[in-house]
Amino acid sequence: MTTTMTRPDLSPLARDLATDLDGAFTAYVLATADGIFSGSLRMLGDRRDAEDVMQETYSRAYKALGGYSEERIRNLKVGGWTWTIAANLCRNRLRSRARKPTVPLEALEVKATNTDTEDAALSGIGKVLRRALMDLPFPQRAAVVLRHVLDLTYDDIAAALDRPVGTVKADVHRGLTRLRRAYPEETIR
Amino acid sequence: MTDRLITDLRELMTAAPKVAVNAAIAVSAVADGYVTRPSPLGLLFVAFNERGVSAVDMADSPAEFERRFNDLYGRQALPVGRLPAQIERHLDTAIATGKPGKLPLDFSGLTEFSVAVLRKTAEIPGGQVRPYGWVAREIGKPGAVRAVGSALARNPVPVVVPCHRVVRSDGHLGNYSLGDPDNKRLLLEAEGLDLVEYQMLSDRGIRFTGSETTNIFCHPTCHHARRTSPGHTVEFRSEQSARSAGFRPCMVCRPAAAA
CATH class of the missing domain: 1.10.10.10 (Winged helix-like DNA-binding domain superfamily/Winged helix DNA-binding domain)
Known part of the structure; x- marks a missing residue:
């Protein structure tokens, strides 16, 4: 699915969440879930992990919102704020994955199949790009994904990743440069 | 510069699986998630929320289950792909043994x-x-x-x-x-x-059985009662008759308040 409509205005959502958290929560999930899922998938490279992160993100978001004042929720930039939770979870998951890299054989097989399905859904170049993305260091990958897959503003990305705007911009730039190098020559117009 | 790379990155946006979106909505108070599980009776619908398993039900169709759940609890029930880890780990054992064990329950x-x-x-x-x-x-x-x-x-x-x-x-x-x-x-x-044996016993008015070697009386289906060999089994119609025969209640099945 490709959405051409970018950066939807989520401020009415913040207003609704402020006055009626439960009433507006479904709309909030529906408005943000594709982004959270896609972003997590591109940061983690695994659908199952992305689903886990998504689930945990909304669970934490719901609990957090339940404790916020109406005023605080009203002023929330909902899209970027949700990413402060999700980006953290993605980073933690990669860390714990690095700590225990041993996976039972059966699980590996399942994983391989999943990845194949994912690959098939993407064009040839999508495959190359997806792999090249996974080769980037996490800060660059996260910054590129949030900026160019999800179209977040640099301010939102800086908040989500808890890094200065300048650093984020540099990470996006470096990330893109490395991705271009990974692209086969003939595909660059 | 609108280059190919930027366009291709945008193409990496994808739709979240419906069941995963449902699971995300189900963290809130407006909805619970549910899965189905086989059982000796047939397919069970098992609903859950952040507190634990909230409902176990049988229905002819998912739609019927969802409607009934909504009528009873005032929340939606949404089908999800996977269970939270704590429920996943204990649900099948709980169903198989008829014992919650460590399965979290929402009461x-x-x-x-x-x-x-x-x-x-x-x-x-x-x-x-x-x-x-x-x-x-x-x-x-x-x-x-x-x-x-x-x-x-x-x-x-x-x-x-x-x-x-x-x-x-x-x-x-x-x-x-x-x-x-x-x-x-x-x-x-x-x-x-x-059940045939249990009901025959009940029909004769027998409420407890005891062992004449231990002088302990039990509910007839108590594990300890069933270990007593038929030759040594004594039958009682009431707690009173067991006690006056010099029997004391079993500490495990507790057929009567300790005297």
Whole structure:
């Protein structure tokens, strides 16, 4: 699915969440879930992990919102704020994955199949790009994904990743440069 | 510069799986998630939320289950792909053994009395039965036999909390809320209880059996009662007659309050 409509205005959502958290929560999930899922998938490279992160993100978001004042929720930039939770979870998951890299054989097989399905859904170049993305260091990958897959503003990305705007911009730039190098020559117009 | 790379990156946006979106919505108070699980009775619908398993039910279709759940709890039930880890780890064992174990359960909408009834019921071992009056006495409300019946009739998580193991003192099985009323018998037989023998005993007015070698009396389906060889089994119609014969109640099945 490709959405051409970018950066939807989520401020009415913040207003609704402020006055009626439960009433507006479904709309909030529906408005943000594709982004959270896609972003997590591109940061983690695994659908199952992305689903886990998504689930945990909304669970934490719901609990957090339940404790916020109406005023605080009203002023929330909902899209970027949700990413402060999700980006953290993605980073933690990669860390714990690095700590225990041993996976039972059966699980590996399942994983391989999943990845194949994912690959098939993407064009040839999508495959190359997806792999090249996974080769980037996490800060660059996260910054590129949030900026160019999800179209977040640099301010939102800086908040989500808890890094200065300048650093984020540099990470996006470096990330893109490395991705271009990974692209086969003939595909660059 | 609108280059190919930027366009391709945008193409990496994808739709979240529907069941995962449902699971995300189900973290809120407006909806619970649900999955289905096989059981000796047929397909079970198992709903859950952040507190634990909130409902176990049978229905002819997902739509029927969703409608009934919504009528009962005022929340939506949404199908999800996967369960939270803590539920996933313990659900199948809980269904297979008829014992919640470490499975988290959501009793939040219930009265203190109902919760006490359900917790006590959860202690009855598989393949054994206890009268409604036993549950009432064990939770310190000996007069509330009927109320125990109503609380069990509204058990939100049958099978997992084994309300099928609570029966009438005359040996009749009593009502059952999950699917067909005959399911109570099916579950007990699947657990290895010889219902014909139990009911024949009850029909003769026998409420307890004892062992003349130990002078201990039990509920007839108690594990210890069933170990007694037929030659040494003594039958009693009441606690009183057992006590006056010099028998004391079993400490495990607790057929009577300790004197």
